[in-house]
Amino acid sequence: MSDSIIKDATSKMQKAVDSLTRELASIRTGAANASLLDRVNVDYYGAPTPVNQLATVSVPEARMLTVTPYDKSSVDDVLKAIQQADLGVNPTSDGTMIRITVPQLTEERRKEFTKDARKIGETAKVSVRNVRRDANDDLKKLQKNGEISEDELRGYSDDVQSLTDKFIKEIDTLCDKKEQDIMSV
Known part of the structure; x- marks a missing residue:
């Protein structure tokens, strides 16, 4: 016992x-890290869904993240969720992919x-x-x-x-x- x-x-x-x-x-350091987006949820068809389940998150450069949604129609929703998450980053979208440049702290x-x-x-x-x-x-x-x-x-x-x-x-x-x-x- x-x-x-x-x-x-x-x-x-x-x-x-x-x-x-x-x-x-999930706490940001000076370099880009895919786990930065772990706490971001997207309202996807009425259900809060983590970004990493809706998209591929990759780190092509030391200070950049790219988010490529599997469903291209959800790009704007993902972009809005990242902006509202108050991560101290400014994401931009080209319609198919979201780029997030991680600024110097x-x-x-x-x-x-x-x-x-x-x-x-x-x-x-x-x-x-x-x-x-x-x-x-x-x-x-x-x-x-x-x-x-x-x-x-x-x-x-x-x-x-x-x-x-x-x-x-x-x-x-x-x-x-x-x-x-x-x-x-």
């Missing part, structure tokens, strides 16, 4: 790190993005700590019910803490790497 609590905690902590990775990918904007990355990292750390708290509570219930001894509780609690430390370190590493990407000119 207690092993399943540890496995469950590991799984939930990994999901927090995976979510962090996705969110950090100013120092002030880089610092803003760095703060955003730190905030997202802090949220992920809080999620991991909440998982730790829940796992420890579950282990204490097992000990209270007599299913595990006090020594086993201490051992399992140490395991949960080492898991927490491992995931917090991984979160810090991901945030530091993203910060370096943002601040590099």
